[in-house]
Amino acid sequence: MRVAYFSPMPPEASGIADYSALLLPALRRHVDVTVVKRGTKRPPRGVDLAVYHIGNNPEAHGWILDALRRAPGAVVLHDFVLHHLVAGVTIGRRDGHGYLDAMEAEHGVVGRLLAHGVLDRRLPPLWESRPEDFPLAGEVLSLASGVVVHSRHVEERVRAAGFAGPVARVPHPAWADPRVERAAVAGDFLIGAFGNVNQSKRAPQLLEAFARLRADRPGARLLLVGAASPGFDLERRLQRLGLEGDGIVREGYVDERRLWSLMTACDVHVSLRSPTMGETSGTAIRALALGKPLVVTEVGWFAELPRDVALAVPVGEREVADLGAALRLLAERPDVREAMGSAARSLARSEHDVERVAELQATAFERIAGGAAVDDEVLREVSEAAASVGVAPDSPEAAEIARGLAELELGASSSGGPGE
Helix, strand or coil, X not given: CEEEEECCCCCCCCHHHHHHHXXXXXXXXXXXXXXXXXXXXXXXXXXXXXXXXXXXXXXXXXXXXXXHHHCCEEEEECCCCCHHHHHHHHHHHCCHHHHHHHHHHHHHHHHHHHHHHHHCCCXXXXXXXXXXXXXXXXXXXXXXXXXXXXXXXXXXXXXXXXXXXXXEECCCCCCCCCCCCCCCCCCCEEEXXXXXXXXXXXXXXXXXXXXXXXXXXXXXEEEEECCECCCCCHHHHHHHCCCCCCCXXXXXXXXXXXXXXXXXXXXXXXXXXXXXXXXXXXXXXXXXXXXXXEEEECCHHHHCCCXXXXXXXXXXXXXXXXXXXXXXHHHHCHHHHHHHHHHHHHHHHHCCCHHHHHHHHHHHHHHHHHCHHHHHHHHHHHHHHHHHCCCCCCCHHHHHHHHHHHHCCCCCCCCCCCCX
């Protein structure tokens, strides 16, 4: 099978570029992949399927959306909320009418009026203030012949948006532990938070919870790696909480090797956000590969992580207290950290194994390209295999196989089990 692969690629500073660089060598063992050059307008001749990796960053994905508009194909949807992408390819290109039309197409007259308010600067940009209420994924879904997602959360939102084509849920692949030397960072308990420091990453709540922890454990340190977003006054917040001394360790953008070294040094990783754009966190996946316990917000993909690898904190009035309790537990119980770390490493090596993910991805592409013919062939082979080992159509084993097929959206319309 020949695939034209539209994605950001290194050296672009993009999590999806890193994702593709990790996945492609394994994927090429299953399908013939041509990675198209940035700015390519159409898939090359002779391919069986064009695959478009779509995320919310207009710099990384604007040209890919342009190509999708010219030649629809399979979409790997890394974010469900695409408002920032749509704003970038409309307002960012001086096409205000395009933004008005996009908002009206998905949210009616009210959407158009809100868009006018943004263009007239009477309202703050919706992609910053309320993106989760106006995801603007409709155009991408209307152009997709099939969709690959990384979480049940995004799969459900795609279906709720009315998409009727094939949807495959394929986990994010995990990197191998690079076994780099841990960075020299002081502290007897080091908490790591990686990514932009801002409101949506719950930085205010994390800082307050850490201040409470540090009152009891003065040797604890919080490592913040990433730029502070414009308008987020980190220094003022640190002063107010009494954290302007040596409690906070700051680094900005770091290269890949430094990233792994810093992550290796941490005892616990915190990956918080609300609202979620439907993303899967590459740094959280790296933490799993390193065998590090996680503390996450109970939203989206993060809420789907098993509880033996991640402590999930709900958003709400008790968020700071619950976050502080999770950090205190992990600080005081090295046995819990060790057990969670072991479970995290096992999850990375099983569910997120790159070879497994590549095979699932290739199967999804074949189903999207082949349609019903591929589904029928898979069902035939499963039925023949079940019958060959004596699985009766009305047996519990057949029912279990049928449940698995239904989860893959195969055989959903069939009332019989395998072997019938």
